[in-house]
Amino acid sequence: MKKHNFYAGPSILPEYTIKNTAEAVMNFAGTGLSVMEISHRSKEFVAVMDEAISLVNELLDLPAGYKVIFVGGGASTQFCMAPFNLLKTKAAYLNTGAWASKAQKEAKLFGEVVEVASSKDKNYTYIPKNFEVPADADYLHITSNNTIYGTEIKTDLDLGVRLVADMSSDIFSRPIDVSKYDIIYAGAQKNLAPSGVTIAIVNENALGQVERAIPTMLDYRTHIEKESMFNTPPVLPVFAALQTLQWLKAQGGVAEMQKKNIEKASLLYDEIDSNKFFKATVEAEEDRSLMNICFVMNDEYTELEKDFMELATSKGCVGIKGHRSVGGFRASTYNALPKESVEVLVAAMKEFAAKH
Amino acid sequence: MKKHNFYAGPSILPEYTIKNTAEAVMNFAGTGLSVMEISHRSKEFVAVMDEAISLVNELLDLPAGYKVIFVGGGASTQFCMAPFNLLKTKAAYLNTGAWASKAQKEAKLFGEVVEVASSKDKNYTYIPKNFEVPADADYLHITSNNTIYGTEIKTDLDLGVRLVADMSSDIFSRPIDVSKYDIIYAGAQKNLAPSGVTIAIVNENALGQVERAIPTMLDYRTHIEKESMFNTPPVLPVFAALQTLQWLKAQGGVAEMQKKNIEKASLLYDEIDSNKFFKATVEAEEDRSLMNICFVMNDEYTELEKDFMELATSKGCVGIKGHRSVGGFRASTYNALPKESVEVLVAAMKEFAAKH
Known part of the structure; x- marks a missing residue:
């Protein structure tokens, strides 16, 4: 059945992604080798990474100055990576669920955190409205879709503050105005790929403004500079992501x-x-x-x-x-x-x- | 040909791993779904994770008090994760290559780092011997196999200091005396699985002794406590790792x-x-x-x-x-x-x- x-x-992933990945596990790009056992520096995989980055640019219509990276570690690692790179003194967080709350908790290790609003009072069954964001906040962090509770911020908020968004579960589900965001990140395992790869879209101009030392792997500049090849990327998940991106484009x-x-x-x-x-x-x-x-x-x-x-x-x-x-x-x-x-x-x- | x-x-991965993974991409454990599109909390995948952890325990004969975790982010993330968790005041590093050197660089963000010896003078073509490790070092970090230069530390060093070892390219290639190590970590893409998952073997008694705040995802205790399910693990790479572990056992x-x-x-x-x-x-x-x-x-x-x-x-x-x-x-x-x-x-x- x-x-x-x-x-x-x-x-669920497109049949196109599943079928192509199964084939590539047996024989990748005519190499006679599995996509699981080929160097990430082989020309065949470099082409995969290049096309994946290029398609994200095209599908989300990225403005100049924005870079796409594919990294490991899940969106949960982004919870600390975003403030590591962006939080100078104060950040604002919108608490719309368990994951939003976890992101907020991590930011507290890096500076002052203002919870601008929370829907915890009603088990996160709504998105708070009409909240105020401190004018001096370095950014407002939002979780655009709350998988557990079934709420979603379906438009790009325009509150006079730069946005950092966890779009793990709704990236590529609608057009977005990327220029309103400094960072968009997403664990790939909803609309894109199998788990094991996280996509981040980063406004380069927002980087390099914090004083703290950042561990190399948690510094967005590392991955931007090396085009997601500083260390071995999750090859198969990136390959599968490319299939879905191709499918998305073909679908319109x-x-x-x-x-x-x-x-x-x-x-x-x-x-x-x-x-x-x-x-x-x-x-x-x-x-x-x-x-x-x-x-x-x-x-x-x-x-x-x-x-x-x-x-x-x-x-x-x-x-x-x-x-x-x-x-x-x-x-x-x-x-x-x-x-x-x-x-x-x-x-x-x-x-x-x-x-x- | x-x-x-x-x-x-x-x-290269065993044909057993490649064939079983290709099958699971089409139909995982008789679910009618791909291993790429099934919840990590499904009973079918929980069984995979449990067996993988259990087989690592068995194959490496882990002593009591050691825990196995599967995480994302690559061995490069471990370069900062190990000192985040273990470096109190001083750590010793053996510089046997480019990756050893990168690991050492990260540790400097967390405390004093003593380079006990280096083979950089001869382009890392040998393993330094007869070096002294400060008696008060919290640990000695080694890179047991240096992929670029073809050198390997083929025995478990006994220098009166706890070891932290990057075994990315030789884990499971020989029996090891795990009791000498506080942390063994390995990116999986050599002897175990496709890239996208990192295995760490952690001496629980070595944790909880540093003063600093540790971001949740970089705290070994997070992953130990949640049995590698704090966030969504890299499902397909873990599945493939299990196949290789089964193959290893069957091989003797x-x-x-x-x-x-x-x-x-x-x-x-x-x-x-x-x-x-x-x-x-x-x-x-x-x-x-x-x-x-x-x-x-x-x-x-x-x-x-x-x-x-x-x-x-x-x-x-x-x-x-x-x-x-x-x-x-x-x-x-x-x-x-x-x-x-x-x-x-x-x-x-x-x-x-x-x-x-």
């Missing part, structure tokens, strides 16, 4: 992705809102994530949760269990998830309603 | 590997020493690496370098170009390289000698 992959991350780029993502999310939110057995955990439409759609059984039907999980599973849906801190269900509808998978889940919800 | 993969890293473990590695290296060194067209760059037998065998054309035949490269290439040998700072040739003979590949290279050397 076909599986419908709703995992929150690592998560991030504007087309946004259109499809809105379509998929609307389909599911509409069913959640109209089906009396379910309710969304995020109420405000503007805060609802297009990537992670969280819903629970409506109050009088909580005892039916297991039944619905069984029904959805019987239809081939996997990875729809909600995070333990939210409960219920979470359907992740990343770029690579076909509309058909959402339709299967919606049909299961309708069947469930008809049955009960 | 069959390729003989002598790349220094990323480098690291003692058997050592036997085969000595056999392969002797075959090639013997030819280099007896063939008048070539000479080894490392003279002392005890310093010669069993992993990376560096050789150049003998003085009167330097103009024939290109000719031999062409001949070796025509026999299917790839990755034998020496590092630019040494020149000539480098044949990397890691665990997964079959004796047959060394025989092909040796035959090419004999054929070359007969021809000229």
Whole structure:
């Protein structure tokens, strides 16, 4: 039976990426060697890295002065890397969830941290609005999409302060105005590649302004200068990322992705809102994530949760269990998830309603 | 034509690892999903991580109190992570090459660093002996195998000081007495897995003794406590590592590997020493690496370098170009390289000698 992959991350990748990667594991670029056992300095892999960097530039329409790097260590390493490189005296953090909160905690090792707002009071089910950012903050850190809670900042904030954004779970899901950001970083394992590689987009002009010594591997300039080849990069994850970037371009780029993502999310939110057995955990439409759609059984039907999980599973849906801190269900509808998978889940919800 | 993969890293992996990984990219553990698109918290992947950790324990016979972690970021990140966690006031470093030197440079951000000895005077073609280590050093850092220069410390040093070792290119190539080390770390892309994952073996008793604040991702305790699942680990590289660990065990473990590695290296060194067209760059037998065998054309035949490269290439040998700072040739003979590949290279050397 076909599986419908709703995992929150690592998560569904295009068939194009999977097929090409499987082939390259056996024979990479006609070398007769696996992509897992070839030097990162071979001309075949240098071409992969170059094209991947070039496609990120093209797909996100990077302004001059912005550089793309591929590094290891996950977005969690970026939590300390961003303040290591940018925090002079004071940084502002918007607390929209567990990961945002972890990022904020790391920044405190480097200077004063102002939490401009938090939605912790309601288990992070909304995005705070109308908060003030200190005019002297070096940057405002945001987590654009909160995978656990299903909230998303779907526009580029314009608050008169430079932005640093963790876009791990919504990068490449919509066009962004990169010029508003000093750093955008993303663990690749949602919309791009298998886990093991992190992408960072860095405004070069923002670097070199802190006094502290920065360990070489945590200095963005190291990786920019060596074009992500200072040390051995995660070769296979970068190869897989390139496949997805090629696929994204062939699909029409991030504007087309946004259109499809809105379509998929609307389909599911509409069913959640109209089906009396379910309710969304995020109420405000503007805060609802297009990537992670969280819903629970409506109050009088909580005892039916297991039944619905069984029904959805019987239809081939996997990875729809909600995070333990939210409960219920979470359907992740990343770029690579076909509309058909959402339709299967919606049909299961309708069947469930008809049955009960 | 069959390729003989002598790349220094990323480098040859067992066919078992490559075949199983290619299969898992298409369908992982019967889930119907790719190993690239499944949650690291799925029971299928948790089983992979558990078995990988358990096999490292078994293969290296870890004493009580030692923990194995799999992290991202490469060995280069360990250059700062080790002193972040262990350097109280003073550390000793043995300078045996470019990577050893980079490790030493990072440590200077954290305290006093004593270079106990260096072989830089002779382009790192030997391992310094009879050096003194300050009795009050928190540790002595060594690079057990120097990939670029082809030197190796083939025994566990016993100098009355705790060891921190970068074993990126010779881990699992021989039995080691782990009890002599506080930290052993290794980028996986030589004897274990594709690039993108680093293994660290940590003496828990050595941790928690520094005063400084450590960023969460750079604190070994984070990864030990969460069993390498604090953040999303590099799922596919860990899966591939597990395949190699299973293969290592099936081959008879690291003692058997050592036997085969000595056999392969002797075959090639013997030819280099007896063939008048070539000479080894490392003279002392005890310093010669069993992993990376560096050789150049003998003085009167330097103009024939290109000719031999062409001949070796025509026999299917790839990755034998020496590092630019040494020149000539480098044949990397890691665990997964079959004796047959060394025989092909040796035959090419004999054929070359007969021809000229």
